[in-house]
Amino acid sequence: MATIMDGKALAAEIDMRTANRIQRLADQGITPGLVVILVGKDPASQIYVRNKERRAKKLGIHSIVRNLPETISEKELIKIIQEYNEDPTVHAILVQLPLPEQINEFHVTMAISPTKDVDGFNPFNLGKLLINKTDQTPIACTPQGIMSFFKKYQINLDGKKAVMVGRSTIVGKPMAALLTNANATVTIAHSHTHHLSELTREADILIVAIGVAHYIKAEDVKPGAVVIDVGMDRDSNGKLVGDVDFESVEKKASYITPVPKGVGPMTITTLISQTVTMAEWSSEKNG
Numbered sequence: 001m002a003t004i005m006d007g008k009a010l011a012a013e014i015d016m017r018t019a020n021r022i023q024r025l026a027d028q029g030i031t032p033g034l035v036v037i038l039v040g041k042d043p044a045s046q047i048y049v050r051n052k053e054r055r056a057k058k059l060g061i062h063s064i065v066r067n068l069p070e071t072i073s074e075k076e077l078i079k080i081i082q083e084y085n086e087d088p089t090v091h092a093i094l095v096q097l098p099l100p101e102q103i104n105e106f107h108v109t110m111a112i113s114p115t116k117d118v119d120g121f122n123p124f125n126l127g128k129l130l131i132n133k134t135d136q137t138p139i140a141c142t143p144q145g146i147m148s149f150f151k152k153y154q155i156n157l158d159g160k161k162a163v164m165v166g167r168s169t170i171v172g173k174p175m176a177a178l179l180t181n182a183n184a185t186v187t188i189a190h191s192h193t194h195h196l197s198e199l200t201r202e203a204d205i206l207i208v209a210i211g212v213a214h215y216i217k218a219e220d221v222k223p224g225a226v227v228i229d230v231g232m233d234r235d236s237n238g239k240l241v242g243d244v245d246f247e248s249v250e251k252k253a254s255y256i257t258p259v260p261k262g263v264g265p266m267t268i269t270t271l272i273s274q275t276v277t278m279a280e281w282s283s284e285k286n287g
């Protein structure tokens with residue numbers, strides 16, 4: 001049976017360290033500031049944003065949630081982002097995804113100042129990650145949270161075969177870059193990949209973010225593999241499940257993340273800790 005990598009417990013551990021760092025900043029008169037912008041009323045996004053706000057406030061971060069109407073134009077949204085870019089009390093800006101159709105996600109990520117881009121989705125920060133120049137570079141929170149699992153459970157990536165199923169900007173692409181920078185041999189697979197299970201069966205490290213409930217079964221997994229499930233799907237009973245068939249894969253893998261309480265809580269913890277890191281960078285620059 002695999003060791004279950006407990007995202008809730010690891011998140012709590014990291015939050016404690018983050019609280020100490022916030023205290024140290026408070027001693028210098030600095031409060032980290034985070035703005036989360038939510039456009040529209042997508043129910044799942046509302047829950048994630050509420051959870052981010054709750055965790056940020058609990059730890060003593062100055063947290064602003066900006067709720068904007070579904071019908072807002074791209075131009076208006078970008079103007080609001082630019083105001084926060086100029087606001088010295090704000091260290092981190094996040095625009096919750098997905099966005100309504102009239103708004104181009106690329107234009108929005110370009111509008112966030114790279115120094116305040118806590119999601120790491122701005123092409124400047126993504127580019128730095130790609131060339132492994134990550135000094136003072138915010139990195140996408142879900143992939144970075146996954147790297148924290150590898151560190152906590154002492155999973156060595158050097159020379160390992162890693163397969164990333166999914167090529168999104170939020171998860172797949174930055175995750176592949178992080179794995180490459182850690183000297184893993186990385187394959188990115190996606191919806192056009194032929195014979196996917198031939199690839200996944202070779203993987204020492206298998207990360208799955210395709211958004212199909214229970215897509216990866218035991219027969220798709222190498223014995224002893226480390227399996228990370230980024231999926232957040234609903235099964236036929238409406239229950240939250242992952243992209244991995246946990247029950248069967250747990251018997252074959254060496255490590256596995258559950259859904260819920262796996263990758264999800266780590267995304268928010270990483271967001272909070274990266275907000276604090278960005279406030280630290282800003283204080284180094286100004287002091």
Ligand SMILES: Nc1nc2c(c(=O)[nH]1)N[C@@H](CN(C=O)c1ccc(C(=O)N[C@@H](CCC(=O)O)C(=O)O)cc1)CN2
Pocket residue numbers: 047048094095096097098119141142170232240259260261262263264265266267268
């Ligand atoms: N701007 C961004 N938008 C989105 C991101 C992101 O990183 N930046 N990621 C996802 C959503 N997301 C954070 O925004 C997120 C999703 C899920 C969780 C989480 O804790 N999930 C829980 C289960 C929650 C439930 O019951 O529904 C878990 O896995 O235990 C946190 C963050 C898309 N948008």
Ligand SMILES: [Mg+2]
Pocket residue numbers: 007258259260261262263264265
């Ligand atoms: Mg999870």
